[in-house]
Amino acid sequence: MRKYFALTMLMAILVGLIACAPAPTPTPVPTATIAPTATAIPTATRALTPTPAPTATLAPTATPAAQTVTDDVGRTVTLKGVPQRIVSLAPSNTEVLYALGLGARVVGVTEFCDYPPEAKEKTKIGGFSKIDLERVVGLNPDLVLATNIHNKTVVPELEKRGITVVVVEPKNVNDVLNKITFVGKLTGATENAAKVTAQMQARIDAITSKVATAKAKPRVYYEIDKTFFTAGPGSFIDDMIVKAGGSNIAADAKTAYPQLTAEAIIAKDPEVILLGAMNYGETPDVVRARPGWANITAVKTGRLIPITDENVIARPGPRIVEGLELIARALYPDLFK
Amino acid sequence: MIKTQSVGTRTHASQQKLTYPLRAHRGALLLGASGVLVVIGAVAATFGSVAIPLDTLAQMVIAQLPGAHIVATWTPTWETILFDIRLPRIVLAALVGGALATSGATYQGLLRNPLADPYLIGVSSGAGLGATIAIVFGVGAIPLLAFVGAMGATALIYALARAGGRTTPTTLILAGVALGAFLSAITSFLMFKNDSAFRTHQVIAWMMGSFALSSWQSVATMLPYLVVGWLIVYVNARVLNVLQLGDTQAQQLGVPVERVTMMLVAAASLITAAAVAVSGVIGFVGLIVPHAVRLVWGPDHRFLLPMSALLGATFLIIADTFARTLLAPSELPVGIITAFCGAPFFLYLLRQRKESLV
Numbered sequence: 073m074r075k076y077f078a079l080t081m082l083m084a085i086l087v088g089l090i091a092c093a094p095a096p097t098p099t100p101v102p103t104a105t106i107a108p109t110a111t112a113i114p115t116a117t118r119a120l121t122p123t124p125a126p127t128a129t130l131a132p133t134a135t136p137a138a139q140t141v142t143d144d145v146g147r148t149v150t151l152k153g154v155p156q157r158i159v160s161l162a163p164s165n166t167e168v169l170y171a172l173g174l175g176a177r178v179v180g181v182t183e184f185c186d187y188p189p190e191a192k193e194k195t196k197i198g199g200f201s202k203i204d205l206e207r208v209v210g211l212n213p214d215l216v217l218a219t220n221i222h223n224k225t226v227v228p229e230l231e232k233r234g235i236t237v238v239v240v241e242p243k244n245v246n247d248v249l250n251k252i253t254f255v256g257k258l259t260g261a262t263e264n265a266a267k268v269t270a271q272m273q274a275r276i277d278a279i280t281s282k283v284a285t286a287k288a289k290p291r292v293y294y295e296i297d298k299t300f301f302t303a304g305p306g307s308f309i310d311d312m313i314v315k316a317g318g319s320n321i322a323a324d325a326k327t328a329y330p331q332l333t334a335e336a337i338i339a340k341d342p343e344v345i346l347l348g349a350m351n352y353g354e355t356p357d358v359v360r361a362r363p364g365w366a367n368i369t370a371v372k373t374g375r376l377i378p379i380t381d382e383n384v385i386a387r388p389g390p391r392i393v394e395g396l397e398l399i400a401r402a403l404y405p406d407l408f409k
Numbered sequence: 410m411i412k413t414q415s416v417g418t419r420t421h422a423s424q425q426k427l428t429y430p431l432r433a434h435r436g437a438l439l440l441g442a443s444g445v446l447v448v449i450g451a452v453a454a455t456f457g458s459v460a461i462p463l464d465t466l467a468q469m470v471i472a473q474l475p476g477a478h479i480v481a482t483w484t485p486t487w488e489t490i491l492f493d494i495r496l497p498r499i500v501l502a503a504l505v506g507g508a509l510a511t512s513g514a515t516y517q518g519l520l521r522n523p524l525a526d527p528y529l530i531g532v533s534s535g536a537g538l539g540a541t542i543a544i545v546f547g548v549g550a551i552p553l554l555a556f557v558g559a560m561g562a563t564a565l566i567y568a569l570a571r572a573g574g575r576t577t578p579t580t581l582i583l584a585g586v587a588l589g590a591f592l593s594a595i596t597s598f599l600m601f602k603n604d605s606a607f608r609t610h611q612v613i614a615w616m617m618g619s620f621a622l623s624s625w626q627s628v629a630t631m632l633p634y635l636v637v638g639w640l641i642v643y644v645n646a647r648v649l650n651v652l653q654l655g656d657t658q659a660q661q662l663g664v665p666v667e668r669v670t671m672m673l674v675a676a677a678s679l680i681t682a683a684a685v686a687v688s689g690v691i692g693f694v695g696l697i698v699p700h701a702v703r704l705v706w707g708p709d710h711r712f713l714l715p716m717s718a719l720l721g722a723t724f725l726i727i728a729d730t731f732a733r734t735l736l737a738p739s740e741l742p743v744g745i746i747t748a749f750c751g752a753p754f755f756l757y758l759l760r761q762r763k764e765s766l767v
Contacts, residue, residue, distance in 0.1 A: 298622070299611070299621045300621060322738070322739075324738065325736075326739060327739065330738070331619075331739055331740050333737070334622075335457050335458045335459070335490045335733075336737065338490055339458040339490060341486070353547070363493045363494070363497075363624045363625065364489045364492075
């Protein structure tokens with residue numbers, strides 16, 4: 073009797089689970105859902121430093137001809153015309169598209185695409201590494217902008233369904249500008265891309281020329297988390313530290329994101345500590361109180377700089393110049409007053 | 410067939426007895442193992458981002474003593490590194506190694522199962538869930554939640570495994586495996602839902618175990634739990650020997666099996682939970698060290714328990730020294746080293762002796 077009861081319960085649970093699972097909706101009829109979403113027009117004003125403001129007007133740049141490009145993982149992709157329905161699979165791509173004034177053509181973004189704020193209104197196609205394929209397909213995009221993490225997983229699946237995918241993966245700060253130019257070319261927004269990259273280049277040049285006058289490069293430790301993960305050679309953050317005129321204490325590490333030993337940090341005696349984990353509770357006070365850290369130069373001189381908006385450093389998009397300025401200001405407070 | 414086999418085992422066992430250390434030798438062996446532990450600890454302290462020669466190291470330690478007059482030939486940075494970072498790390502590694510080996514030996518003896526390790530009864534899955542909650546939701550300290558998760562899971566498994574007022578080794582193991590799978594499912598779900606690659610990475614790194622955040626504070630945090638757990642286990646060493654005869658026989662010999670089982674499960678879990686809370690899940694030490702001791706010196710728990718603790722401590726100090734120096738200035742999760750070095754060594758021992766385990 074009890075056995076049957078248990079079996080019945082098990083069956084009931086299974087049935088319940090099946091019932092709760094999101095029904096595999098047949099791919100929604102594209103035309104019905106799309107049109108209304110395209111209203112969000114990027115507003116020009118921005119609260120913080122006005123990075124490449126999304127130029128609102130979309131000149132109907134006429135490049136109707138098909139174009140064939142090679143993307144960042146070496147795939148050859150042919151675009152049939154100027155993309156009108158773009159899905160972005162990464163926050164950085166979304167920021168690039170908006171900076172190019174293409175916000176109205178974006179039909180799908182990730183849950184993490186929170187900049188510019190109006191991007192949050194767009195249809196969500198899942199997380200960053202976990203993309204809901206059905207939704208992407210259902211949006212009927214004529215261009216999907218992916219990154220390297222999607223290359224082996226999502227990209228082939230989308231290709232199979234005849235969707236045009238381009239992988240965008242900037243390697244360093246300078247490369248971000250190249251990618252903006254590249255996306256501008258893909259989308260027929262070459263003029264805006266030229267404007268945006270020129271502004272960014274000017275700001276980068278301003279930084280590099282200023283820090284070039286400095287005599288010694290301060291030793292920098294960028295703390296990603298409290299277990300001493302940091303950014304090593306080959307990482308984006310390392311490139312930014314070097315560009316901002318710093319000397320990364322993890323420069324001799326063997327991997328891009330190494331975990332340093334506490335004693336290695338103390339032995340290398342950083343002059344500036346950038347607290348990437350600030351938002352996870354690793355405040356300057358917490359760092360100061362760590363056993364053995366009191367004698368580190370950065371702690372003694374109070375140069376523990378919280379990074380409150382990690383996205384300007386972590387996202388290889390147009391705001392990367394803000395991140396670069398932030399680091400440069402932290403390293404050379406006297407030069408950037 | 411069965412008869413000859415049992416006779417064979419018996420003669421084998423009596424022959425074995427001769428090779429095991431006599432009582433008088435045991436003290437000497439334990440003393441020797443303690444000496445090795447101290448020497449290895451001192452040598453380990455010379456390695457690191459700055460190499461401190463052994464004689465300087467000795468001077469630095471002596472200089473700390475009141476009334477010592479030694480002119481410092483070293484920088485304050487060396488002092489910071491040695492006393493604030495390296496020594497607590499070595500001491501913590503020793504304590505955790507001793508803890509895991511003790512609790513592994515206890516579980517293997519209690520459950521009479523050669524595959525038993527400190528994590529068999531839900532400690533790692535419970536601690537893993539606690540740590541994941543702490544990391545993913547950013548609530549509370551990782552050690553605290555890991556400890557609570559570990560003890561909670563053990564208590565739950567013990568309650569679930571009880572049937573008709575009895576808890577047999579088999580039901581304990583099965584309940585442990587099942588609840589462990591259930592808790593791991595929740596952990597995986599939390600990791601999957603959280604799309605931050607960085608936090609997922611943190612959880613994975615924690616699961617592989619690390620002494621990256623060692624301090625005297627963590628030593629002080631875990632020590633009381635260890636001492637209590639160790640005392641309970643050592644007091645019951647003889648009982649563990651009797652339990653090897655089987656529950657029924659032990660009961661007939663006057664061992665309150667049910668009460669002893671509960672007490673030992675609680676003590677061993679307390680020891681493991683304390684270790685996991687400060688260092689994450691470090692595999693293999695708890696499984697291998699007691700077996701190695703048993704293979705070499707026999708199954709008497711009065712010797713097995715302290716020897717396992719000493720060798721576990723020594724082994725983990727060595728493993729952690731590799732973990733923090735192999736890729737200097739970066740470090741490796743120590744769990745990788747324990748499995749990588751421990752498994753082949755254990756297989757070697759296994760090939761040397763071909764008798765059954767436990």
